Amino acid sequence: MAGARPEGGPGAGARRQFGNRLLDDPTRVFHHNAWDHVEWSEEQAAAAERKVRENSCQRVCPEKQADYEVNAHKYWNDFYRIHENGFFKDRHWLFTEFPELAPSQSHNHLKNKNESLECRSNEEGPGFTDEQHRCSCPSPGYEAQGPPVEENVSQKLSHLEICADEFPGSSATCRILEVGCGVGNTVFPILQINNNPGLFVYCCDFSSTAVELVQTNSEYDPSRCFAFVHDVCDEDQSYPMPRNSLDVVVLIFVLSALVPDKMQKAISRLSTLLKPGGMMLLRDYGRYDMAQLRFKKGQCLSENFYVRGDGTRVYFFTQDELDTLFTTAGLEKVQNLVDRRLQVNRGKQLMMYRVWIQCKYRKPLGPSTS
Numbered sequence: 001m002a003g004a005r006p007e008g009g010p011g012a013g014a015r016r017q018f019g020n021r022l023l024d025d026p027t028r029v030f031h032h033n034a035w036d037h038v039e040w041s042e043e044q045a046a047a048a049e050r051k052v053r054e055n056s057c058q059r060v061c062p063e064k065q066a067d068y069e070v071n072a073h074k075y076w077n078d079f080y081r082i083h084e085n086g087f088f089k090d091r092h093w094l095f096t097e098f099p100e101l102a103p104s105q106s107h108n109h110l111k112n113k114n115e116s117l118e119c120r121s122n123e124e125g126p127g128f129t130d131e132q133h134r135c136s137c138p139s140p141g142y143e144a145q146g147p148p149v150e151e152n153v154s155q156k157l158s159h160l161e162i163c164a165d166e167f168p169g170s171s172a173t174c175r176i177l178e179v180g181c182g183v184g185n186t187v188f189p190i191l192q193i194n195n196n197p198g199l200f201v202y203c204c205d206f207s208s209t210a211v212e213l214v215q216t217n218s219e220y221d222p223s224r225c226f227a228f229v230h231d232v233c234d235e236d237q238s239y240p241m242p243r244n245s246l247d248v249v250v251l252i253f254v255l256s257a258l259v260p261d262k263m264q265k266a267i268s269r270l271s272t273l274l275k276p277g278g279m280m281l282l283r284d285y286g287r288y289d290m291a292q293l294r295f296k297k298g299q300c301l302s303e304n305f306y307v308r309g310d311g312t313r314v315y316f317f318t319q320d321e322l323d324t325l326f327t328t329a330g331l332e333k334v335q336n337l338v339d340r341r342l343q344v345n346r347g348k349q350l351m352m353y354r355v356w357i358q359c360k361y362r363k364p365l366g367p368s369t370s
């Protein structure tokens with residue numbers, strides 16, 4: 001297994017993201033909640049590979065696999081019905097790792113965020129314990145049919161004709177789309193922190209329960225934000241904005257929830273929505289993350305893809321796999337980092353090795369980008 005120092009894009013190593021608390025003296029492991037850039041020994045890497053071989057040797061039967069795919073949104077609806085927004089996390093890492101989400105923010109704000117990284121707790125993951133309007137005037141490049149918008153959103157937008165010239169957020173100068181937004185763990189912080197008056201934030205999820213929780217949140221402001229139900233794997237569903245209209249697309253712990261053979265089309269389609277120069281940002285599970293090693297035999301769907309007890313699914317990526325997905329979609333690498341963190345439960349004297357991957361890929365400037 002590769003070493004633990006940041007790898008990837010230009011200058012990545014020098015930036016020292018993800019904090020800089022290094023465990024130089026192993027006897028001090030229980031002195032803090034988390035250690036950054038941990039090195040994996042060869043034995044540890046071999047043990048992780050063994051564990052994955054063991055927990056992957058028995059696959060879920062095809063009938064159940066089909067059910068998890070066809071009813072994926074229902075399993076997530078159930079998840080959000082049970083948890084509502086009880087697991088809402090303050091993602092203080094968000095703007096440090098992704099300053100693109102609030103580029104005009106003062107350095108003071110970002111400095112404070114950096115300071116808070118020094119005292120990270122165990123909350124860097126996704127925040128889960130285990131873990132229609134039809135356009136009457138379509139124009140070139142615009143996907144004419146609107147998405148299946150929930151009734152209350154339709155009402156809120158009844159005055160709008162969604163078309164190439166006029167669509168939700170059409171007058172904005174900066175447009176961000178969060179895919180698989182859940183209950184808004186990323187969207188609301190963006191709306192709070194990014195004070196660009198030209199900002200408009202879209203967010204979608206195929207769980208109507210999650211989208212409803214976003215829409216009914218007291219911070220949901222339809223003049224700055226549009227939440228809609230959308231399945232990124234469903235090619236028959238259209239996005240409510242034209243091609244080449246987004247500055248940023250954000251994917252936080254969502255690509256891993258898709259069946260692997262549908263990931264490429266989803267990413268390629270999202271990249272058509274980016275403006276030339278626009279950025280796709282991702283943070284997600286890496287190969288051999290603690291969550292992968294904890295799966296039991298019988299939960300494996302396909303290589304590195306598992307189903308949790310509640311029917312939701314998760315994939316564990318390598319950096320190369322993500323690079324292939326983004327570059328095949330015509331995007332250029334800006335950053336592709338692995339974040340290996342040792343989280344510590346001091347009370348229970350437990351050590352948890354986390355592996356996350358963070359990527360930034362840009363749509364090239366130029367004529368061949370639509």
Ligand SMILES: C[S@@+](CC[C@H](N)C(=O)[O-])C[C@H]1O[C@@H](n2cnc3c(N)ncnc32)[C@H](O)[C@@H]1O
Nearest residue numbers: 076180181182185205206207231232252254257
């Ligand atoms: C691990 S959760 C992450 C939620 C949110 N990004 C966060 O970090 O809190 C994965 C989310 O992806 C959504 N999701 C899974 N598959 C999807 C799909 N095909 N289309 C849209 N959303 C999807 C789920 O409903 C869930 O809200």
